Amino acid sequence: MIKFKNILFLFFIFTSSLLPAKGITIDRVDPPYWWTGMKNHHLQLMVHGNRIAETTPVVNYPGVKLEKIIHTQSSNYLFLNLIIDETTKPGTLTINFIKEKKQIVSMPYELKQRDQSLGNHEGFDASDVIYLLMPDRFANGDTTNDDVTGMLEKADRTNPNGRHGGDIKGIENHLDYLTGLGATAVWINPLLENNMPAYSYHGYAMTDFYKVDPRFGSNSDYKNLIRKAHQKGLKVIQDMVFNHCGTNYFWKGDLPTKDWYNQWPEFTRSNYRGGVVTDPHASKSDEHKMVAGWFDTSMADLNQDNELVANYLIQNSIWWIESTGLDGIRQDTYPYPYKDFMAKWMQRILEEYPHFNVVGEAWLSYPVSVAYWMENDRNFDGYHSYLTNVFDFPLMYAISKAFNEPEGWSTGTAELYEIISQDFVYSHPENLVLFADNHDGDRFFSKMGEDLKRFKLAMAFLMTTRGIPQIYYGTEILMTGLEHNGHGDIRKDFPGGWPGDTLNAFVAEGRTKEQNEAFNYLKTLMNWRKNKKVIHTGKLTHYIPQDGVYVYFRYNNTKSVMVLLNNTEEDKTIDCSRFSENLSGYTKGRTVIKQRIIDNLNTITVPAKSPLIIELEK
Numbered sequence: 001m002i003k004f005k006n007i008l009f010l011f012f013i014f015t016s017s018l019l020p021a022k023g024i025t026i027d028r029v030d031p032p033y034w035w036t037g038m039k040n041h042h043l044q045l046m047v048h049g050n051r052i053a054e055t056t057p058v059v060n061y062p063g064v065k066l067e068k069i070i071h072t073q074s075s076n077y078l079f080l081n082l083i084i085d086e087t088t089k090p091g092t093l094t095i096n097f098i099k100e101k102k103q104i105v106s107m108p109y110e111l112k113q114r115d116q117s118l119g120n121h122e123g124f125d126a127s128d129v130i131y132l133l134m135p136d137r138f139a140n141g142d143t144t145n146d147d148v149t150g151m152l153e154k155a156d157r158t159n160p161n162g163r164h165g166g167d168i169k170g171i172e173n174h175l176d177y178l179t180g181l182g183a184t185a186v187w188i189n190p191l192l193e194n195n196m197p198a199y200s201y202h203g204y205a206m207t208d209f210y211k212v213d214p215r216f217g218s219n220s221d222y223k224n225l226i227r228k229a230h231q232k233g234l235k236v237i238q239d240m241v242f243n244h245c246g247t248n249y250f251w252k253g254d255l256p257t258k259d260w261y262n263q264w265p266e267f268t269r270s271n272y273r274g275g276v277v278t279d280p281h282a283s284k285s286d287e288h289k290m291v292a293g294w295f296d297t298s299m300a301d302l303n304q305d306n307e308l309v310a311n312y313l314i315q316n317s318i319w320w321i322e323s324t325g326l327d328g329i330r331q332d333t334y335p336y337p338y339k340d341f342m343a344k345w346m347q348r349i350l351e352e353y354p355h356f357n358v359v360g361e362a363w364l365s366y367p368v369s370v371a372y373w374m375e376n377d378r379n380f381d382g383y384h385s386y387l388t389n390v391f392d393f394p395l396m397y398a399i400s401k402a403f404n405e406p407e408g409w410s411t412g413t414a415e416l417y418e419i420i421s422q423d424f425v426y427s428h429p430e431n432l433v434l435f436a437d438n439h440d441g442d443r444f445f446s447k448m449g450e451d452l453k454r455f456k457l458a459m460a461f462l463m464t465t466r467g468i469p470q471i472y473y474g475t476e477i478l479m480t481g482l483e484h485n486g487h488g489d490i491r492k493d494f495p496g497g498w499p500g501d502t503l504n505a506f507v508a509e510g511r512t513k514e515q516n517e518a519f520n521y522l523k524t525l526m527n528w529r530k531n532k533k534v535i536h537t538g539k540l541t542h543y544i545p546q547d548g549v550y551v552y553f554r555y556n557n558t559k560s561v562m563v564l565l566n567n568t569e570e571d572k573t574i575d576c577s578r579f580s581e582n583l584s585g586y587t588k589g590r591t592v593i594k595q596r597i598i599d600n601l602n603t604i605t606v607p608a609k610s611p612l613i614i615e616l617e618k
């Protein structure tokens, strides 16, 4: 038997060397299809296939012009610049690939009619509350896709850093849970293919920008999820990553161009100092390392200075918006890609969808650094980002400290006051996305020392100050976890999301008394907030924290909401004469959570370590 195998092996070696080289093929085109009637008429196709560059493509379709054919160092790629003019009708065009006057291979390419029913691309704003969830850890609605043939990593729920089997079906099954809680938008951590051998669950090492990971579902499952979410009044925000891709992307070992990735003589990490990009005194070498260094060994640093890479990424996001009707994008690691490219990308999105939103993750500690990335006309170097929204990292740090600290000149709620008072650096403070925690840091309840009173103070603040609140899945049921225990600790499975789970926190009976108290508090607040224009668009006036209480008002011409945050361990009775400029004309009020009537606005008592939110009445 062994002998026979050896003979077969030798036969294979011998014959394969005599076989002609593999024929010319096409195995992939990106984007997989496009549309007529787009505002921008340009489309660049990346055609990939064995020796395809030896051919000359020919397009014959009314209204479509093959403007340019681009060859690269690899004979396995052709880039085709098409112009689709305004009169072009939807349909399937054929691209013929010719060599020595013979047609070698041909490829159908569909130009679809734009589908207006998918969504209005109106984006999100301060009328929304965003619920962030990690799809692998939220709910497993389909156990048959936990392991998929061809995908390197199998499900292993015992491994905190492994895949746990959560999926799109799991999200779909709990849309009513999300809307019941009061969420109006859901930001889903990346759903695209991550065919990496380990740590693939978090989704940030994508190996196909055009395909949902089969362990989460299919592209059409994703599209259906968005459709169903829209029917329930829930917007969907897609998590995108342009800084890097997984090293197992299909172009592995055969990059379209040598500079497709930023190359280094040996593996070089980014210095992760996002601030150097906006530092007027930064050295060129620090800045270069920041943007061209790799995020990780498994995450190749894309070179967006290469126009082919840039087009690939820009078209990709337009493809997702147009094909699914999604409502917004969360863009990862915003200062890490080349910033001129990011501005070009944003311009192109806004050209196509003028009311669309993108929130950028500029993970920086100071308002002035974050403000640089939100579109403005005041940057010292004249940079225009065109970015509509940024996360308010400085306020997240302040929230994390304020309610754990004793009140003082610069501690306690003074932390919040100081950050909010710097809003003048932002072109649109109302477009900041506010959060107490997310998938990259300590769970908020843990940060609060698992103290429900501090937790409620923070949530009251988050839901009533300026900006767009975002909560992290499980925050509403007081999930705990610390980053230094590993990312698995802050990304635990939502109890009840898996068949056979002994606890089901999606329903009241499955939650502890304390969890229900937190859940109901947030639910009441978020549902109240839903229709309160005064919170969405009203002005903000805040008063210097005094005697341990931070007081502010959200108001417009007809409504006013007064918020008092008592950050001390004793009940406080406040003399309200200091707030007369905001109280003038109002005689009473009603508290939001308990619906208690306040009939005296001269003095108000706020219980120890508690918030009080009052809708004022005339």
Ligand code: CA
Binding pocket: 140, 141, 142, 143, 144, 145, 146, 165, 166, 167, 215
């Ligand atoms: Ca599954």
